[in-house]
Each structure stands twice: as structure tokens, then as C-alpha cells.
Amino acid sequence: MILETVGLNKTFGGITAVDKMDLIVNEGDVHAIIGPNGAGKSTFFNLVTKYLKPDAGKVIFNKEDITEMGPDRICKRGLVRSFQRASIYPMLTAYESVQMSLLSQEGKTLSFRLIKGLVKKETEEILESVGLTEQAGFLGASLSQGDKKRLELAITLGNRPKLLLLDEPTAGMSHEETKSIMELISSMSERHGLTVLFCEHDMSVVFGIAKRITVMHQGAIIADGKPEEVRKSTRVKKIYLGEE
Amino acid sequence: MEFLNTERVSLLLGQKRWAFLLAIIAVAVPPLMGRYWIVLANEILVQSIFAMSASLLYGYMGRLSFGQGAYFGVGGYIVALLLTKTSVSFPFALVAGVAGATIYAAVTGYFCIRTTGIYFAILSSVGAEVVHYITFTNYSFLGGENGIPNIYPPAALSGALTYYYFSLGIAAGVLVVYWLIVNSVFGYSLRCIRDNPERATFIGIPVRRNMFIAFVISGAIAGLAGAIFVPFSRIVTPSMCGLFKSMEPVFMSVIGGGRVLFGPMFGATLWILMESIVLTYTEYWPIVIGSIVMVIVLFMPGGVLGLLQGKFVASRHKTPEATKPTK
Amino acid sequence: MTFGDIIVNQVLSGLVIASNFFLAAAGLTLIFGIMGVLNNAHTCFYMIGAYLIWTFHQVLRPGPFIFWIGTILSLLVLAGIGWIIERLLMRKLYSRPFPEILLITFALLYILEDMVKITWGTLTRTIPVPMGFDRPINIMGYIFPVYNIFLICLAIFVGAATWLLVNKTKFGRMAIACQTNREIAGALGIPIPLVYTGIFVLGVVLAGLGGVAFAPIGYIRFGIDIDILLIAFSVLVIGGMGSFTGTILGAILCGEAYSLSLLIIPEMATVFIFILTGIILVIRPWGLLGTAGREH
Numbered sequence: 001m002i003l004e005t006v007g008l009n010k011t012f013g014g015i016t017a018v019d020k021m022d023l024i025v026n027e028g029d030v031h032a033i034i035g036p037n038g039a040g041k042s043t044f045f046n047l048v049t050k051y052l053k054p055d056a057g058k059v060i061f062n063k064e065d066i067t068e069m070g071p072d073r074i075c076k077r078g079l080v081r082s083f084q085r086a087s088i089y090p091m092l093t094a095y096e097s098v099q100m101s102l103l104s105q106e107g108k109t110l111s112f113r114l115i116k117g118l119v120k121k122e123t124e125e126i127l128e129s130v131g132l133t134e135q136a137g138f139l140g141a142s143l144s145q146g147d148k149k150r151l152e153l154a155i156t157l158g159n160r161p162k163l164l165l166l167d168e169p170t171a172g173m174s175h176e177e178t179k180s181i182m183e184l185i186s187s188m189s190e191r192h193g194l195t196v197l198f199c200e201h202d203m204s205v206v207f208g209i210a211k212r213i214t215v216m217h218q219g220a221i222i223a224d225g226k227p228e229e230v231r232k233s234t235r236v237k238k239i240y241l242g243e244e
Numbered sequence: 245m246e247f248l249n250t251e252r253v254s255l256l257l258g259q260k261r262w263a264f265l266l267a268i269i270a271v272a273v274p275p276l277m278g279r280y281w282i283v284l285a286n287e288i289l290v291q292s293i294f295a296m297s298a299s300l301l302y303g304y305m306g307r308l309s310f311g312q313g314a315y316f317g318v319g320g321y322i323v324a325l326l327l328t329k330t331s332v333s334f335p336f337a338l339v340a341g342v343a344g345a346t347i348y349a350a351v352t353g354y355f356c357i358r359t360t361g362i363y364f365a366i367l368s369s370v371g372a373e374v375v376h377y378i379t380f381t382n383y384s385f386l387g388g389e390n391g392i393p394n395i396y397p398p399a400a401l402s403g404a405l406t407y408y409y410f411s412l413g414i415a416a417g418v419l420v421v422y423w424l425i426v427n428s429v430f431g432y433s434l435r436c437i438r439d440n441p442e443r444a445t446f447i448g449i450p451v452r453r454n455m456f457i458a459f460v461i462s463g464a465i466a467g468l469a470g471a472i473f474v475p476f477s478r479i480v481t482p483s484m485c486g487l488f489k490s491m492e493p494v495f496m497s498v499i500g501g502g503r504v505l506f507g508p509m510f511g512a513t514l515w516i517l518m519e520s521i522v523l524t525y526t527e528y529w530p531i532v533i534g535s536i537v538m539v540i541v542l543f544m545p546g547g548v549l550g551l552l553q554g555k556f557v558a559s560r561h562k563t564p565e566a567t568k569p570t571k
Numbered sequence: 572m573t574f575g576d577i578i579v580n581q582v583l584s585g586l587v588i589a590s591n592f593f594l595a596a597a598g599l600t601l602i603f604g605i606m607g608v609l610n611n612a613h614t615c616f617y618m619i620g621a622y623l624i625w626t627f628h629q630v631l632r633p634g635p636f637i638f639w640i641g642t643i644l645s646l647l648v649l650a651g652i653g654w655i656i657e658r659l660l661m662r663k664l665y666s667r668p669f670p671e672i673l674l675i676t677f678a679l680l681y682i683l684e685d686m687v688k689i690t691w692g693t694l695t696r697t698i699p700v701p702m703g704f705d706r707p708i709n710i711m712g713y714i715f716p717v718y719n720i721f722l723i724c725l726a727i728f729v730g731a732a733t734w735l736l737v738n739k740t741k742f743g744r745m746a747i748a749c750q751t752n753r754e755i756a757g758a759l760g761i762p763i764p765l766v767y768t769g770i771f772v773l774g775v776v777l778a779g780l781g782g783v784a785f786a787p788i789g790y791i792r793f794g795i796d797i798d799i800l801l802i803a804f805s806v807l808v809i810g811g812m813g814s815f816t817g818t819i820l821g822a823i824l825c826g827e828a829y830s831l832s833l834l835i836i837p838e839m840a841t842v843f844i845f846i847l848t849g850i851i852l853v854i855r856p857w858g859l860l861g862t863a864g865r866e867h
Binding site: 091 | 430432436443445454457
């Protein structure tokens with residue numbers, strides 16, 4: 001068990017976006033959270049990664065209570081998120097962007113050493129794994145949409161995550177791009193023992209690679225388990241009727 | 245639209261080559277110039293240092309600070325007080341001036357860092373105006389509106405040419421430090437904060453801590469500029485603090501190019517040269533420089549050097565679309 | 572003088588100062604609130620107003636109404652200046668990032684200041700208090716200059732009128748619609764450019780009115796724009812940037828604080844306000860009556 005949330009709760013005004021959620025993510029899994037729009041998936045992610053502050057509940061990562069920690073400290077511990085809209089640095093090259101994640105993870109952001117040539121091997125490895133080797137020298141702003149998404153993933157990988165939270169990683173991607181990103185994610189998981197928790201709309205993507213699926217509806221979990229179990233659940237079928 | 249890392253490209257442009265050329269000119273030419281031009285060149289050096297302090301925050305950290313005048317003034321006033329009222333040595337006075345400016349930067353920085361955007365700009369200007377107001381109204385100790393006159397550098401530096409070389413040494417040192425900071429991991433962390441402060445936090449950069457350090461460094465540099473300016477001008481006045489003083493380095497960086505290494509220095513050079521030319525014909529310099537700044541911000545936000553760099557890059561490299569295999 | 576005398580005197584002189592601050596800041600907050608532009612050159616219009624009324628005092632035939640006619644003419648000139656500046660420059664700024672706005676408007680400050688210098692030089696001028704107003708008035712046993720009371724009434728009137736304009740008229744509601752959601756406002760057929768021009772001109776006229784109204788009891792001098800600019804910023808910050816009622820509150824607070832510290836430590840009056848501004852910026856940047864999230 002790498003991540004556990006206990007009674008995680010968040011209300012906005014009168015609406016409960018995340019309703020006392022208890023979720024367990026096992027180490028090494030590729031774990032998907034699915035649910036219709038407004039189910040609370042993104043809010044849940046935001047709570048876990050401290051983009052938002054939970055109203056109640058606990059978040060336990062690697063047996064450590066991280067509920068009170070800020071986003072930068074959580075990241076150092078290995079809980080890293082990516083953003084749905086590629087959140088990159090327009091004026092840094094792809095290469096430098098990945099370098100910074102790596103260097104930040106090593107705690108070196110106060111170093112006055114020149115950045116040129118640092119963590120060269122690791123940076124090139126990561127860029128290659130997302131297919132951005134050719135575009136390494138291009139500024140973030142000049143990359144195509146698809147490449148920005150790859151860079152987004154590369155920046156996240158630079159933090160050497162133990163648990164990777166991906167917020168709708170294939171949103172806006174073409175079919176081939178989706179396939180390659182998903183292959184990349186599952187190979188990352190196998191190769192580095194990386195746990196991946198992602199939320200998605202695209203069912204084919206989810207059932208293709210997820211080892212475990214959690215279904216959310218109106219802020220609460222309505223189903224949780226292996227893909228076959230979830231697929232058979234009548235409750236899930238009811239909620240999703242007409243949603244596909 | 246830049247296609248490659250423009251900072252790396254500027255190395256291709258022969259940044260080192262330009263620096264070398266500049267160094268040779270800066271060292272060899274002044275002895276051949278008349279006193280008027282040596283003094284002007286000296287001013288350019290001081291303002292370059294001052295401008296770099298502003299562009300560190302604006303160009304590389306993305307925060308517009310209207311408070312640099314405070315640190316310039318604090319550095320200047322401390323040096324003035326020490327040199328006129330005590331008998332401490334000149335180096336000691338300079339160090340004390342910089343230290344004082346750094347402390348004030350730390351105090352104001354602690355608060356400024358906790359604000360963003362327009363509030364940051366206003367709060368930093370409040371920090372500057374407090375200093376301005378105090379120097380303007382205190383007659384007993386600080387000379388009030390007239391400031392403190394009769395500040396002399398030590399005999400060894402009292403000639404225009406010798407003080408120029410002294411300022412040149414300091415400016416060169418600051419330029420090297422600036423280059424180092426801007427291209428270091430720390431400097432890149434500032435760039436991450438500039439480009440995407442949210443993302444910077446989420447990859448683990450301690451944003452507040454790094455911004456605070458940058459703010460203090462910038463204050464120290466501004467203080468250094470003030471500290472070496474005052475013995476040069478022989479007087480310190482309240483107009484060397486405050487909002488108006490704070491705008492000058494920002495404007496100079498913007499004119500030259502906030503994100504280019506030589507931008508602030510270039511902007512300072514242009515400013516001071518233009519000022520001296522305009523003032524020989526008319527006293528209405530503000531309207532000229534105001535119009536120039538307006539035009540540059542409206543049409544050339546990257547500054548003059550930024551524009552040149554962009555054009556150079558565009559003419560030399562293909563677009564990413566052309567070099568990528570078709571999908 | 573009894574304690575009560577001092578208090579009444581304090582409060583009233585604070586209100587006069589507050590009226591000055593309010594007129595200087597009201598336009599600034601309107602323009603920032605509706606168009607998102609913080610105009611560093613705003614108080615130049617205050618100074619221009621003061622110089623304009625002086626000019627009209629020299630040029631018009633002397634008589635009991637010279638001040639009032641001069642005021643109307645000055646405001647008309649200011650409206651024209653505001654209209655030109657909005658159409659030529661300001662409308663280019665509405666969609667720009669705020670650092671550029673600050674830089675450009677500060678450059679505008681340089682330009683306007685020099686234009687004032689070219690037109691009027693840098694000598695300090697004075698004009699007399701309008702005829703009929705230069706006598707003391709007796710209110711509840713206390714004696715005050717009539718003109719000062721008039722100024723307070725003017726500020727109240729202007730404040731109320733502007734508040735009504737913004738909240739109760741069609742124009743005002745169109746302006747608020749533009750502020751809240753530009754796209755929908757445009758889709759509803761609101762003539763956004765016209766509204767923006769109108770608001771900007773209104774802001775300029777308000778600032779100029781401040782300069783005109785306070786010219787008789789203050790000094791018409793070069794550089795007053797900078798002094799009052801910082802005060803205007805403070806009023807905005809304390810009251811809440813973009814909030815009109817916040818500006819009213821901020822002006823009153825700053826005016827009273829200024830008046831109070833004139834009594835205690837005169838040299839530190841302005842610094843006191845700055846420190847207050849700094850505190851608010853750190854603990855509650857959107858001011859007393861503002862809304863969070865306006866910093867970009």
C-alpha cells in the first residue's frame with residue numbers, strides 16, 4: 001500500500017465534491033479512477049497533491065501522514081502529479097525543463113553551479129523515453145501540442161516519482177498518441193516499479209492497461225477492484241448507462 | 245517565435261567574443277577620451293549595475309519590482325554618512341553600504357515575497373518611498389532635501405580616470421556574478437518560477453525561499469551601485485531613493501532587454517548617451533525617454549537586444565515543423 | 572479649546588483631507604475596476620486640473636463666477652484630454668499583462684509631466700478661494716472656513732453621484748457587465764469600446780476635479796502629482812482595489828489617519844500611511860472591501 005486516503009472530504013459552498021473518500025493504492029499498480037464529469041476525480045487529485053486543502057481526512061503516503069505538507073515537500077517524497085493541460089515552461093527548453101525536475105528532486109535548487117552539463121545522462125534518458133530527443137533544444141512555447149504533453153510527462157518523470165498521479169493524460173490526444181503514451185506509462189510502471197494513479201474518460205484506455213479501477217460518482221467511490229469485477233458491476237452499469 | 249534556446253544561441257552569437265571586445269573597449273578607450281566622456285562612461289557603469297539588479301527580478305524571476313531605488317539610496321546614504329561623519333576607511337564604508345542595503349532588502353523582501361503581481365509592485369514601491377520620505381524630511385542627520393554633500397573618495401581614486409577603472413572593475417565583477425547566477429541551477433529555478441510558478445512548486449522548488457534569496461541578492465547589487473555612485477557624484481540626495489529612482493533601472497533593462505545578459509548594460513548605455521545628447525538641446529528629456537520606453541514596451545517587449553537576438557535566431561534556424569518527421 | 576473642540580476640528584480637517592484623497596483616487600479605482608488598468612499617470616490629471624483652473628483664472632474676465640466657469644471649462648478640457656489618451660493609448664493596454672501596463676503608464680507619467688512643464692513651467696501658483704466662500708461659517712459653535720465644508724460636500728456629492736452612476740444607471744450596469752465577463756457583454760451587444768472610453772474619461776474628470784477643487788486652498792505646484800499618486804495607491808490598496816465603496820472607506824481612513832498624525836508627528840504623516848498600506852498588502856492584499864484574485 002503506497003497511498004491511502006482516510007475520510008478525505010472537500011465541499012465547495014454547498015456541494016460536496018469529495019465525500020469522505022477512503023482509497024487505497026497498491027504499490028506497483030496501474031490504478032485508474034473513472035467516473036462521469038463532476039464525479040470529483042480532479043478534485044480528489046487536487047486534494048491528494050495539495051493543490052487544494054482538504055476540509056477533513058488524512059492522506060498517507062508510504063506510511064507517512066502527508067496531510068499537512070505543502071506541494072513541494074510532497075513532491076520530494078515521491079508523490080508527483082502531472083497536469084491535465086500541459087503545464088510547461090514556455091521559455092525553457094525541453095532539456096532544461098527535465099533537468100530542473102531532476103535537480104529539484106536532488107534538492108539542488110540553491111546551487112550556484114552552472115546548469116550546463118548537469119544530470120546529462122538522466123535527462124537524455126527521460127527525453128528518449130517520451131520521444132523528445134530531437135526536440136530537446138526547443139523552447140517549450142514552440143513545441144506542438146502533442147509534444148507539449150510529452151514534455152509534461154517528462155517533467156513529471158524528472159522528479160523520480162514513486163507514485164505518479166496523471167490527470168487525464170490522454171485528453172485531446174489522437175488515437176495513436178494515446179496508444180503510445182499509454183504504452184509508455186505501463187512500461188514505466190513495469191521497468192521502474194512506478195505506481196501510477198490516473199483518472200480518465202476514455203474507457204478503452206482504462207480497460208487496456210489498468211490493473212485496478214476505482215469508480216467515482218458524486219464524490220464517493222461506488223466500485224473498486226480489478227477491471228473484470230468493475231465491468232460486471234450492475235451499479236456501475238447503471239451510472240454509466242447512456243454515458244458511453 | 246524563438247525556435248531554439250535563445251540563451252544558448254547567444255553563446256553561438258559569440259557572447260564571449262562580444263564580452264571580450266567590450267572589455268577591450270572599456271579598458272583601452274577611456275584614457276583617450278575627454279573628462280566629460282570618462283565621467284559619462286562611469287555613470288553608465290554604475291547604472292548598468294543598478295539595472296542588472298532590476299532585471300534579475302524582472303527578466304529572470306518574472307517579478308516587476310519598483311523598489312530598487314530604496315537599496316540604491318540606503319547604500320548611498322550609508323556610505324555618505326560614514327565618509328563624511330566618521331573616519332572609517334573607504335572599503336569599509338562600501339561594505340557597510342552594501343550590508344545596509346542587503347539588510348533592508350531582507351526586511352522588505354520578507355514581506356514582498358508574500359505578495360504577487362501588482363501588489364508586489366506596489367509594496368516594493370512603498371518600501372522605496374518610505375526611504376525617500378525619511379531622507380527628504382530628516383534635516384538633522386540626513387540633510388533633508390539637500391542631502392549630504394562633500395563626499396570624497398580616497399585620494400587614490402579621486403581622479404576621474406582612476407575612479408572609472410575602479411567602477412569598471414566592480415561592474416565587471418557584477419557582470420560575472422550576474423552571468424553566473426542567471427545560468428546556474430538557482431537561476432534556472434528562478435526561470436521556472438517566472439514561467440510557471442505553479443509548476444515550479446509542484447516539482448519541488450521551494451519557491452518562497454528562492455525568491456527571497458533572489459530579492460536579497462538584487463538588493464545587494466542595487467546597494468553596491470549606490471555605494472560606488474555616491475563618492476563619484478560627491479553628493480547624495482533624496483532623489484536617489486524612491487519610486488522615480490526605482491523606475492530607471494527597470495526602464496533601462498526593458499530598453500536593452502530584460503532576458504538578455506547584456507540587456508541591462510546596453511539599456512543603461514543607450515539611456516545615458518541619449519540623455520546627454522538630448523540635454524544639450526533641450527531640458528525636456530522625460531518626454532523623450534517616456535516616449536521611447538512606451539514604444540519599446542508596446543512593440544518590442546524583448547528590448548533592443550531581445551529583438552536582435554530573435555531576428556538572428558529566426559534567420560538561422562528552421563522551424564520545428566520542418567525538422568520533425570511528418571505524422 | 573475643549574477636548575470636544577479638538578476632536579471636531581480633527582474629524583473635520585480629516586474629512587477635508589479625505590475628500591482630496593477620494594477625488595484623486597476615485598477615478599483610479601474605477602478604471603482599474605472596470606478595465607483592469609492601473610494608471611500610474613492618473614494623478615497627472617489632478618495636476619493638470621489645478622493648472623487649468625489657474626490658467627482660466629488668468630484668462631477669463633474677473634467676476635464672482637470666474638471660479639465656476641473656469642471649473643466647467645477645465646473639466647471639459649480634461650474630458651477631451653482623457654478621450655484622446657484613451658483612444659490613442661489606453662485601449663491598447665486592456666489585454667496586456669499588467670507589468671507592461673505599469674511600465675507604459677509610468678512612461679506616460681514622464682510624458683505628461685514634461686508636457687505640463689512645457690505648458691506651464693515649474694513655478695508654484697495660487698488662486699484665491701472663490702468669492703463668497705472665503706469666510707468662516709459657524710456650525711454648532713465651531714468655526715470653519717466655508718470652502719472646506721464645501722469641499723467635503725463636493726466629495727460626498729461626487730461620491731454619491733458616481734456610485735449611483737455605476738450601480739443604478741444603464742451605463743453603469745453595462746460597465747459592470749464588461750468587468751465581470753467581457754465576452755458575454757459583447758455578445759449582449761454592449762458597445763464595449765464606448766463604455767471603456769466613457770469610464771476612462773469619467774476617471775480623468777474626477778481626478779481633474781480634485782485638482783481644480785483643491786487648488787484654492789492648496790498649492791498649484793509641479794510635482795504634486797507624484798505626492799498624491801502614492802496616496803491614491805494607498806487609498807486603493809487599503810480600501811480595496813477596484814472597489815468604489817472601498818475607495819470611499821479608504822479615503823476616509825487615510826484622511827483621518829493623516830490628520831491625526833499631523834497632530835502628533837507631522838513629519839511622519841505620509842510614512843504612517845505607507846506603513847499602513849504595507850501592512851494591508853501583506854495580510855490582506857485585496858483591501859478591506861475588495862475581492863481576492865484581482866492581482867493579475
